[in-house]
Amino acid sequence: MSALLIAEHNNKEVRPFTLNAITAASQIDQDLHVLLIGSKADEVAKTLANVPNVKKVIHVDNEIYENYLAENFTPVIVKHAENYSHIICSANTFGKNLMPRVAALLNTSQVSDIIKVISPDTYLRPIYAGNAFATVKSTDQKKCITIRPTSFDPAATSGGSAEIVKGEAAEAFQQIKFIKREEVKSDRPELGTARVVISGGRGMQNSDNFKLITAIADKLNAAVGASRAAVDAGYITNDHQVGQTGKVVVPDLYIAVGISGAIQHLAGMKESKIIVAINKDGEAPIFSVADYGLEADLFEALPQFLEELNKLNTIQK
Amino acid sequence: MKILVAVKRVIDYNVQVRVKEDGTGVVTDNVKMSTNPPDDNAVEEAVKIKESGKGKEIVAVTIGEDKAQETVRKALAVGADRGIHVKSEGILEPLAVSKILQKIVEKEKPDLVFMGKQAIDDDCNQTGQMLAALLNWPQATFASKINVKDKSLEVTREVDEGLETIEVNTPAIVTCDLRLNEPRYASLPNIMKAKKKPLEQINASDLGVDIKSRIEQIKVEEPPKRKAGIKVANVAELVQKLKNEAKVI
Numbered sequence: 210m211s212a213l214l215i216a217e218h219n220n221k222e223v224r225p226f227t228l229n230a231i232t233a234a235s236q237i238d239q240d241l242h243v244l245l246i247g248s249k250a251d252e253v254a255k256t257l258a259n260v261p262n263v264k265k266v267i268h269v270d271n272e273i274y275e276n277y278l279a280e281n282f283t284p285v286i287v288k289h290a291e292n293y294s295h296i297i298c299s300a301n302t303f304g305k306n307l308m309p310r311v312a313a314l315l316n317t318s319q320v321s322d323i324i325k326v327i328s329p330d331t332y333l334r335p336i337y338a339g340n341a342f343a344t345v346k347s348t349d350q351k352k353c354i355t356i357r358p359t360s361f362d363p364a365a366t367s368g369g370s371a372e373i374v375k376g377e378a379a380e381a382f383q384q385i386k387f388i389k390r391e392e393v394k395s396d397r398p399e400l401g402t403a404r405v406v407i408s409g410g411r412g413m414q415n416s417d418n419f420k421l422i423t424a425i426a427d428k429l430n431a432a433v434g435a436s437r438a439a440v441d442a443g444y445i446t447n448d449h450q451v452g453q454t455g456k457v458v459v460p461d462l463y464i465a466v467g468i469s470g471a472i473q474h475l476a477g478m479k480e481s482k483i484i485v486a487i488n489k490d491g492e493a494p495i496f497s498v499a500d501y502g503l504e505a506d507l508f509e510a511l512p513q514f515l516e517e518l519n520k521l522n523t524i525q526k
Numbered sequence: 527m528k529i530l531v532a533v534k535r536v537i538d539y540n541v542q543v544r545v546k547e548d549g550t551g552v553v554t555d556n557v558k559m560s561t562n563p564p565d566d567n568a569v570e571e572a573v574k575i576k577e578s579g580k581g582k583e584i585v586a587v588t589i590g591e592d593k594a595q596e597t598v599r600k601a602l603a604v605g606a607d608r609g610i611h612v613k614s615e616g617i618l619e620p621l622a623v624s625k626i627l628q629k630i631v632e633k634e635k636p637d638l639v640f641m642g643k644q645a646i647d648d649d650c651n652q653t654g655q656m657l658a659a660l661l662n663w664p665q666a667t668f669a670s671k672i673n674v675k676d677k678s679l680e681v682t683r684e685v686d687e688g689l690e691t692i693e694v695n696t697p698a699i700v701t702c703d704l705r706l707n708e709p710r711y712a713s714l715p716n717i718m719k720a721k722k723k724p725l726e727q728i729n730a731s732d733l734g735v736d737i738k739s740r741i742e743q744i745k746v747e748e749p750p751k752r753k754a755g756i757k758v759a760n761v762a763e764l765v766q767k768l769k770n771e772a773k774v775i
Contacts, residue, residue: 309655318740385664500755513761
């Protein structure tokens with residue numbers, strides 16, 4: 210049997226985590242098909258067909274799929290699930306919302322947020338905010354799996370030539386209406402895929418002070434993150450939150466500024482390659498995971514940091 | 527509107543979780559347990575809706591061993607009207623939990639079911655969506671704002687790209703984000719009063735649903751530890767280390 214991956218997209222482009230999920234899915238089963246549910250998303254279908262790991266793209270095109278609603282996607286997936294041993298998607302807010310609805314209808318116990326494929330039925334996944342790793346084996350015939358995207362490299366996007374076939378739509382669910390999506394537009398890299406992330410916490414004291422962070426982010430071509438405390442306090446919008454209930458990031462460089470390092474925040478960043486902590490409290494738990502700790506007042510350290518960066522001849526982008 | 531709120535007993539969020547040496551799970555003996563944090567937000571939201579005059583009755587439900595009742599008592603102490611404790615042993619997977627909740631919903635016929643978006647023990651983030659599927663109800667997941675209308679809710683959801691707003695007709699499932707509200711503390715008189723509120727006990731085995739485990743837990747282990755780092759004296763040293771030692775800038 211083959212594996213079926215559910216693509217996330219905006220009808221124009223594939224969302225990047227779909228490519229990470231493709232890598233994981235092809236480790237589970239090389240005969241990987243992608244289900245694309247959308248409205249006038251022909252360009253997305255072409256992009257997916259070019260991914261070498263993808264053997265077939267099933268394109269379901271209907272205007273009811275212009276906005277993603279789990280209630281509308283689920284019956285399409287269930288309809289196509291018959292021929293597949295695994296249904297897979299990424300464990301971001303798209304897949305977290307969607308997959309359990311599919312799994313329940315297939316009477317399958319879903320395995321969420323896997324970070325490693327051990328065999329086609331056995332996976333590694335973090336529990337307790339990453340304070341423990343569980344090796345779990347699914348005994349369901351049909352398996353529903355979500356993938357932690359940052360634990361897998363994105364698949365290559367050229368060189369493939371999968372066939373694109375039309376798939377059947379399902380009836381629209383009447384009890385829900387999409388109203389609007391407020392996306393925060395930014396010229397900076399996306400938090401989930403950025404090579405460098407600089408995050409601010411409660412120590413930033415107000416939203417205006419985040420300018421100190423964004424100035425450095427611009428210099429390093431970094432994404433801007435935040436602790437839950439900073440988001441709760443209204444210093445910055447929710448899409449920046451890193452942690453157990455926010456985003457998980459694994460950049461080459463993570464700079465935590467004015468973040469004490471609660472377990473829930475560490476869950477979202479402690480796999481980063483290099484971690485820098487800047488905090489005036491030398492006892493803050495963030496220092497226990499930091500490769501380089503600087504015990505300093507961030508309001509003095511950040512302007513100096515920018516100044517030192519300006520002195521460098523070259524900065525990796 | 528009648529609101530059913532599901533609450534789960536988990537290791538308290540402030541506890542540093544330790545893995546058992548034999549690899550069978552994490553240490554729970556003599557460890558502080560509490561209500562799963564976003565479940566507190568779910569209870570709070572239900573109570574707020576009732577206080578606004580739009581809610582009629584709030585029923586709090588939990589599933590688990592006897593001690594799980596504590597979470598229901600806590601919900602009763604902040605404003606739920608009565609409780610249900612579904613007795614079960616061992617760890618239930620979200621699919622099993624949602625099948626049990628389906629039975630409770632069929633009996634109680636609420637207009638809304640609220641719960642936290644994710645339990646902080648297994649981090650599955652499944653139960654609300656699964657329950658919605660089994661009931662064929664709409665699901666408003668990761669809710670950070672709820673506007674109750676006549677026969678619908680307008681819900682703002684936290685998604686990766688920012689915020690999304692949907693309208694769901696009742697009956698509906700809502701899974702709550704930590705930012706939905708600020709859960710209140712129970713006052714001592716209310717804790718005492720809650721002890722007198724009705725709490726019904728049901729055995730999970732009497733509900734006639736298949737709750738056996740489908741996922742085998744082979745082992746639980748400590749995550750790889752990070753090597754201890756160093757403290758740098760000043761910003762210049764930090765930048766020099768990042769440039770020449772770590773080679774990341």
